[in-house]
Amino acid sequence: MADLSLEVMGLKLKNPIIVGSSSLTSTVESIKKLEMSGAGAVVLKSLFEEQIMNQVYADTVNYTHAETLDYVKYFEEKHIVEKYLKLIKDSKNEIGIPIIASINCNSHGKWVEFAEEIQNSGADAIELNLYNLPSDPKINQHNYMETASKIINDITKHISIPFSMKLSPYSDNLAYDLLRISRTKISGLVLFNRSLNPDIDIKSESLINGHPYSSPGEIVNTLRWTAICSDFLETDLIAATGIHDGEGIIKQILAGAKAVQMVSSLYINSLSAIKESLTNLENWMNEHKYNKLSDFRGKLKRSNVKDPKFYDRVQFIQSIQNNK
Numbered sequence: 001m002a003d004l005s006l007e008v009m010g011l012k013l014k015n016p017i018i019v020g021s022s023s024l025t026s027t028v029e030s031i032k033k034l035e036m037s038g039a040g041a042v043v044l045k046s047l048f049e050e051q052i053m054n055q056v057y058a059d060t061v062n063y064t065h066a067e068t069l070d071y072v073k074y075f076e077e078k079h080i081v082e083k084y085l086k087l088i089k090d091s092k093n094e095i096g097i098p099i100i101a102s103i104n105c106n107s108h109g110k111w112v113e114f115a116e117e118i119q120n121s122g123a124d125a126i127e128l129n130l131y132n133l134p135s136d137p138k139i140n141q142h143n144y145m146e147t148a149s150k151i152i153n154d155i156t157k158h159i160s161i162p163f164s165m166k167l168s169p170y171s172d173n174l175a176y177d178l179l180r181i182s183r184t185k186i187s188g189l190v191l192f193n194r195s196l197n198p199d200i201d202i203k204s205e206s207l208i209n210g211h212p213y214s215s216p217g218e219i220v221n222t223l224r225w226t227a228i229c230s231d232f233l234e235t236d237l238i239a240a241t242g243i244h245d246g247e248g249i250i251k252q253i254l255a256g257a258k259a260v261q262m263v264s265s266l267y268i269n270s271l272s273a274i275k276e277s278l279t280n281l282e283n284w285m286n287e288h289k290y291n292k293l294s295d296f297r298g299k300l301k302r303s304n305v306k307d308p309k310f311y312d313r314v315q316f317i318q319s320i321q322n323n324k
């Protein structure tokens with residue numbers, strides 16, 4: 001029988017499915033359901049950098065009467081942060097699979113120190129979601145990776161548990177930057193985050209939120225970068241976005257991923273998608289005579305294929321000629 005266990009970011013997982021940060025991981029009850037459904041690990045719903053900073057501010061400011069409204073806001077935020085630490089503690093008490101805390105951030109700052117409290121609450125690891133949309137023409141993109149490096153440098157002074165970064169795919173120097181980041185003390189890179197997208201309602205001519213869930217077709221961008229980056233990254237690569245089933249997991253491991261994150265599929269297909277995906281993975285491994293994940297991990301990464309340029313191809317000319 002195929003062995004699906006693995007070690008990623010120094011954590012022992014019974015299988016490669018990590019449920020990504022979302023409302024599915026926001027309460028002990030929902031995490032218990034994920035564990036019972038077969039998940040290998042979970043990333044908790046994120047705490048935001050701003051929420052942490054509001055707590056820091058609330059702890060140091062003396063409020064006057066005029067600031068009462070602000071105080072209420074800070075009190076609420078403080079409550080959110082305390083609730084988050086309690087969620088980590090309770091999850092660790094009641095759940096056997098690794099619990100990865102998550103912080104959403106977009107700048108380097110004092111909030112980094114808070115990671116120590118997350119560690120003290122018992123989290124097995126921390127994922128930092130460094131979100132970025134390079135939409136300001138006045139800001140050089142270099143700032144994004146510079147911020148990432150500063151955060152990594154600082155966080156290693158405060159915690160000893162493993163930590164990863166979930167990054168946005170928008171970077172001119174993606175391969176170059178990812179290699180630099182992988183050479184720090186980081187334990188893993190999660191490629192990639194999927195942002196919430198805007199849409200337009202043409203009836204009312206107004207703005208609306210785009211579809212919140214990925215489709216299986218969205219796997220291709222991550223697949224390309226998994227195959228390219230797994231050749232040189234000096235840290236564990238965890239693939240995310242568009243992985244909806246066993247087939248998606250197999251593809252990502254063939255391309256070189258250690259583990260995968262799934263979110264949208266569980267909303268769309270229910271939690272049973274975890275067991276179904278694992279069964280498909282196991283059956284495929286048995287058919288292909290693989291005993292463990294490392295037997296085929298990276299078999300189709302860029303340096304292992306006959307035509308490595310396949311992964312670099314971005315123009316259609318060749319395929320159009322072939323189709324003639």
Ligand SMILES: Cc1cc2nc3c(=O)[nH]c(=O)nc-3n(C[C@H](O)[C@H](O)[C@H](O)COP(=O)(O)O)c2cc1C
Pocket residue numbers: 020021022023045046102104129166192193194212213214215240241242243261262263264265
């Ligand atoms: C409803 C919902 C809530 C999410 N909340 C968070 C969050 O709090 N923090 C975070 O880092 N990512 C969050 N994400 C992003 C997911 O963790 C994941 O990176 C993204 O959905 C791509 O994976 P998928 O294609 O499997 O959905 C959320 C996604 C969804 C659909």
